[in-house]
Amino acid sequence: MGRVVLVTGVAGSFAARFSRQLAAVGEDLGISRVVGIDLRPPEGELGGVKFVRADIRTPVIGKVMAVEDVDTVVHLDVAPDSSRAGNSKERNVIGTMQLLAACQRSGIVTKLVLASSAAVYGSSPRDPAMFTESLTARGGTRSGFPKDIVEVESYVRGFSRRRPDVLITTIRAAQVLHPAIETPLRDFFQNPMLPAAIGYDPRLQFCHVDDAVAVLTEAVTRDRPGTFNLAGDGVILLSQAARRLGRPLIPLPSLGFASAAARVTRVMGGNISPDLHRLLTYGRAVDTTALRDIFGFEPQHTTEEVFEEYREAVRPGVLSVIGARA
Template sequence: MGSAGGSVVLVTGVSRDLGRRFARALAAGPTVSRVIGVDVVPPRGDVGDVSFVRADIRNPVIAKIIAKEDVDTVVHMSVISTPGATGGRNAMKELNVIGTMQLLAACQKAPSVRNLVVKSTTTVYGASSRDPAMFREDMEPRRAPRAGYAKDVAEIEGYVRGFARRRPDVRVTMLRAANVIGPHVTSPITSYFRLPVIPTVLGHDARMQFLHEQDLLDVLAHAVRTDVAGTFNVAGDGVLMLSQAIRRLQRPAVPMPAFAVGKVGQTLRSARMADFSPEQLSFLTYGRGVDTTRMRDVLGYEPAYTTAEAFADFASLLPPTGGRSEKVLAGLARQLSAPSGPQPPEPVGADHG
C-alpha cells in the first residue's frame, strides 16, 4: 500500500466533530502511516497527527492532493444532513452531490487509490406506511425520494456504484449508518430529542434504530483496515419506539396531527431550534428498521452499544433546557386551537435577536 509501513488515508469532512475525531483516531492507530484531512474550513479542536489541507472537494484541486500525497485510501465523510451550516438547501445539495462527483472523478484518475469508504445513511430507504419490517441492503425505498437529504444520498450512492464499475480494482465499502446519536452529536434527530416539549404525530409510534457515535468511528476504522467490499447497514441491536425514547428522556410529548407537527417544525426551524424536513417528519411518523446481518457476518463488525444503550448515553448528558421552545410551542398551540381560522403567527424568539 501507499508508503512504507502503512496506508495513506484522505478523510473528507474533517471540520465537523465526528470527521475530526475519526481522522485523529485513525492517525493515532496502527496500520496507517499518514492521514490527510480535507475540508473548506479548518477543524475546531485538536487534530492530533492529521495533516489538514484546506480544500473544497467541489474543486478539481482535490485530484492534485490525492496524486501528490500518494493517497491509497479515501474515506468520504462530508455528506451533510442539514442545510443550516452550509447556507441553504441549494448549497447543501451542491456540496453533497457535486462534491462527491468531483471527489470520485479525482479517485478515478488516481492509480494510487485502492480503497474507498463512504459514510452513507439508512435515510436512503425513506420512511413510509408501506415499508418492510426490516430493510435489507438489496431493497429499494418504497417511494423514491423527490427532494432533500434522502435524494442527495440516493444520487451519491448511484455515483459511488458507477465509480465501482469503472474502477473494479478499487475496493468500495459503503456504510449505511442508522441515525447517529451520542452526547457530542448535533443532527436533526438529536435537536428534536433536545426539545423540552416534544411534538409527536398523533396515532403513530415510530420504530427507531440508533448507532452510537463511537460505533460510527469504530466501524469506519474497521472498514479502512478490513479488506471487505460492499454495502452494509450499520445500527445498534434492537429497536426503540419513539414513545419509549421520549419516556426515557422524561420530557412531555405533545401528540398532534401530522400537518400540525409540520407547522411546529417550520416554526422551530425558523427559530433555529430544530431542523424538520419532510423526510424527518416521515421518519417521526413511520420510523424505520434495517437488517444488520451483513454487518456482522460479512463485514465482521459488532457495535459496542445497542440502540437502547446508545440512546441512554445520549440522554444521560442532556442539560436542563430553557423556556424558549416552551414559548414557541405554547404560541403554536394557541395558533392551532384558535377557532376563527388561521391567525397571524406571533413573532417567535424576536427577543433573542
C-alpha cells in the same frame, strides 16, 4: 510504506473524531498518514491529522490527492442541512462527483469507503419491518437528504463499474446519537417539547459513535467490499424516548406535519431538520445480519444502550462535561 488516508468533511464533529482516532492508532494499523480536507477549519485539534483547507466541489481535490499520494479515501462529507452551513445539496452531490472524478484519474487509489446513511431506504407506510441491504426505498426519497444519499450511492456504483480495481465499502448507518456529534435526531431531542404526528409512534434506531468509528476503521485497514447496514440492535419508540427524556410530545396533524413541526420548534427557539418529518412519522429499522456474517463486525451497543447513554449525558450539569471530553 503504509497507507495514506484522505478523510473528507473533516471539520464535522464525527469526521474530526474519526480522523483523530485513526491517526492515533495509524502506525499500528499500517497507516503512514491521515489527511483531512474541508472548506472550513475544524473547531478543535485534529491531533496527528494533516488538515488541508479546500473545497471538494472543485477540481482542487484531485491536486490534493496527487500531492499527498492518497491511496485510500474515506468520504464523510455527506450530511443533512442541519449539520453544517452552506448548500448541502451541492456539497453532497457535486462534491461526491468531483471526488469520484479525482479517484478515477488517480493511478494509486485502491480503496474507497463511503459513509452512507440508512436514509437511503426512505420512510413510508409501506416499509418492511427491517430493511436489508438488497431492499430499496418504498417512499420518502424524492427530496432533501434522502434523495442526496440515493444519488451519491448511484454515483459510487457507477464509479465501481469504471474502476473495478478499486475496493469499495459502503456503510449505511443509522444516526449517531451523542451530545457532541451533530445529527438531526440529536438536535430534535434538544427541543424542550417534541412535535409528533397524531396516530403515529415511529420506531427509531441509533448508532453508537464508537461503533461507527470502529466499523470505518475496520473498512480502512481490512478489505471488506460491499454494502452494510450499521445500527444498534433493537428499536425505541418516539413516545418512549420523549418520556425518558422528560420532554412532552406536541401532537400535530399528520397532514402538513413537516411545516407545523418546523413552526412549533421555531417558536420554542429549537430546531428540526426538514428531512426528519417522514422518519418521525413512519420510523425505520435496518437489519445488520450482513454486518456480522460478512463484514465480521459485532456492534457493541444496542439502540437502547445508545439512547440511555445519551439521556444520562444530557442531564443538567453533565452535558458540559461530555462536550469537553469529545
